Amino acid sequence: MSPPTDPPTDVKRRRLLGGVGAAAATAIAPGIFLQSLGNAAPRETAVTDDVRYGMLIDTTKCADGCDDCVKACEKENGLDLLEKPQGASEAQWEMQRPRWIRTVKLRNNLTGRVTSLPMMCQHCEHPPCVDVCPTAASFRRADGIVMVDRHTCIGCRYCMMACPYNARSFIHENVRVRTTVAPRGKGCVESCNLCVHRRDNGGDSTACQDACQHGAIVFGDLKDPNSAVSQAMAKYPNVQIRADLMLNTGVRYTDV
Amino acid sequence: MKANLGFSLLFVSLLGIVLGLGTAHAGGGVAGTAKADKLDVCVEPTDVMRRRHFDFIKHQRDITVHQGIRKTDHSLAGCVDCHVRTDIEGEHVPIDASGEFCAACHEFTGATLDCFSCHATKPTGSRQ
Numbered sequence: 001m002s003p004p005t006d007p008p009t010d011v012k013r014r015r016l017l018g019g020v021g022a023a024a025a026t027a028i029a030p031g032i033f034l035q036s037l038g039n040a041a042p043r044e045t046a047v048t049d050d051v052r053y054g055m056l057i058d059t060t061k062c063a064d065g066c067d068d069c070v071k072a073c074e075k076e077n078g079l080d081l082l083e084k085p086q087g088a089s090e091a092q093w094e095m096q097r098p099r100w101i102r103t104v105k106l107r108n109n110l111t112g113r114v115t116s117l118p119m120m121c122q123h124c125e126h127p128p129c130v131d132v133c134p135t136a137a138s139f140r141r142a143d144g145i146v147m148v149d150r151h152t153c154i155g156c157r158y159c160m161m162a163c164p165y166n167a168r169s170f171i172h173e174n175v176r177v178r179t180t181v182a183p184r185g186k187g188c189v190e191s192c193n194l195c196v197h198r199r200d201n202g203g204d205s206t207a208c209q210d211a212c213q214h215g216a217i218v219f220g221d222l223k224d225p226n227s228a229v230s231q232a233m234a235k236y237p238n239v240q241i242r243a244d245l246m247l248n249t250g251v252r253y254t255d256v
Numbered sequence: 257m258k259a260n261l262g263f264s265l266l267f268v269s270l271l272g273i274v275l276g277l278g279t280a281h282a283g284g285g286v287a288g289t290a291k292a293d294k295l296d297v298c299v300e301p302t303d304v305m306r307r308r309h310f311d312f313i314k315h316q317r318d319i320t321v322h323q324g325i326r327k328t329d330h331s332l333a334g335c336v337d338c339h340v341r342t343d344i345e346g347e348h349v350p351i352d353a354s355g356e357f358c359a360a361c362h363e364f365t366g367a368t369l370d371c372f373s374c375h376a377t378k379p380t381g382s383r384q
Contacts, residue, residue, distance in 0.1 A: 042326030046319070141324065149321045150374060178376040180333050185374035200324045 042201050052144035053194050054222040054250035055209075056232045059117045061216035069118050070101045072211030076195060078179040085173040098169035100192040101208060106256065115256055118208065118217070121146055121167040121192035122241065123250035129159035129168065138189070144222070144250050147193040155187040164242050167191045194219070222250060285341030285349040285356050292338045292357075299329045309335075313371070332371055337379045350377035 074080040077100060084093040101120040107113070127146045129138045137153035140146050148159075160168045168191040175184050181197040184190060195206040209217040220229035239256055240249040292298065298305045300312070316330035328334040339357040340348050351358045352372045362369040 042328065043324055044327045046323035046325060139322065141322065143324070147321075151317060151321065174373070178372075178374065178380075180336075180376045180380045183374040183376065188374075196324070197326075200320075200326045 047141055047143040047199075049142045049144075050223065051221045052223045052250060053199065054123060054144065054220070054229060054252070055194075055206075056218045056229050056236075056238055056252050056254065057117060058216045058218075058232075058236070058254045059115050060255045061214040062116050062118065063214055064105070064114070064116045066116075066214070067103055068211045068213060069208035069217065070099070070103060072207040073101045073120075073192070074099075076207035077182040078177070078184070079182075081175075081177040081179070082171075083173075083176065096170070096172060098171060098190065100167075100169070100190075102166075117253055117256065119165060119167070119241075120208075120251065121163075122165050122247070123192075123194065125248035125250070127247065128162040128164065128245075132158045132162040134158065141196075143199070145194050145196055145199070146191075147196060148188065148190055150184070150188040150190070153188040155189065157189060159189055163191075164245055164247075284343040284353065286344055287341075289342040290339050290357070293341075295338075298338075299334070332375055333379075336376065340378050348378035352377050 071080075079098055079100065082098060084090075084097075088096075101118045104117055104119040106115045106117070108115075123144055123146045125140075125144070127138070127140055130140055130146065133139075134156060135152045135154055137149045137151075138146070138159045139149060155170065157170055160170060168189050170189050171184055171186055174186045178184070195203070198204075198206065204220075206217070206219045209219045218229045218232045220227035222230060222233075224230055225234075233252060236254045238252040238254045240247070240252055241256065243249075287293070300308075305312075312330040313332050313335070316325075316327075317332070319325045320331065335358075336351050340351045341356065343349050349356055350372075352369055353359060354363065358369055358372075361367075
């Protein structure tokens with residue numbers, strides 16, 4: 001019995017890569033980069049804490065009424081394929097439909113100043129959702145991405161209650177149309193995973209960042225002082241939302 | 257010895273289902289249209305795959321979700337991509353449809369196939 005031949009594997013990889021090509025693995029530590037240089041992504045080595053992914057969102061650029069990032073996120077992660085359960089009212093569906101990004105409007109009651117911003121999983125360093133999960137399905141990956149292992153999620157929704165940012169959604173019904181990059185099924189909790197399939201396949205952006213025509217979202221490695229996001233954070237005053245909880249969020253906002 | 261013979265007979269009949277019935281009475285899939293049909297061997301020797309494919313998939317599942325390793329050799333998406341067949345119009349037939357690659361054996365043995373309550377049953381192209 002001969003071992004599997006290389007060409008079919010390469011074809012598969014090429015398909016998965018979709019032209020990401022040589023730029024792959026730039027966000028990975030130098031040693032790992034060398035290892036995976038030969039065949040580019042998808043990644044073959046475990047993620048490490050040499051990187052921490054995060055975002056800076058410039059709310060002054062974020063236009064009121066614009067939901068490009070929400071739409072792009074839904075398309076990227078198959079959320080637009082979900083259907084209203086039979087018998088559910090529109091109001092119920094609007095309240096419960098899974099969303100990884102919500103547009104939120106903040107109003108300062110003293111000054112009347114209104115700020116619009118996208119709110120998603122803040123990828124905390126100390127995530128309350130991970131603390132409360134009884135099955136360790138909610139976890140923080142070494143590179144800082146907080147996500148749900150749906151194989152072990154029992155759908156208790158404790159994490160949804162623990163999250164101060166209301167960032168998590170629950171899948172209430174069977175999913176008819178399923179995608180390869182964002183598998184989902186009835187009975188599991190999910191939330192923004194910083195387009196983890198792009199991370200693992202060598203991409204350097206998120207769907208929301210790509211979609212934002214105002215350039216309000218900068219994504220990158222918070223541990224790399226030369227990354228666009230680190231540079232922007234050093235330059236512009238920015239805050240963590242609910243910094244008082246001391247969660248050290250990976251998503252930060254300017255002008256809130 | 258008797259048990260061994262019985263097991264061999266079962267195995268041979270299973271083999272028949274996979275190689276014969278599975279391709280002849282397909283749920284719409286045309287024999288020979290899967291990428292796998294044009295290859296000599298799977299990612300592991302065929303007998304190993306028959307016995308241990310679930311171990312491979314489960315192991316890959318954990319390292320993919322927790323460590324981000326997307327090496328495609330043992331990935332479920334890889335199985336689907338390579339083993340999915342097309343119908344006479346060239347459309348992919350869901351791999352868990354009756355008589356298709358995954359369903360053929362699982363139906364016969366009565367083993368529940370739970371992967372596809374969440375995972376895609378055909379390569380999803382641009383909607384990846």
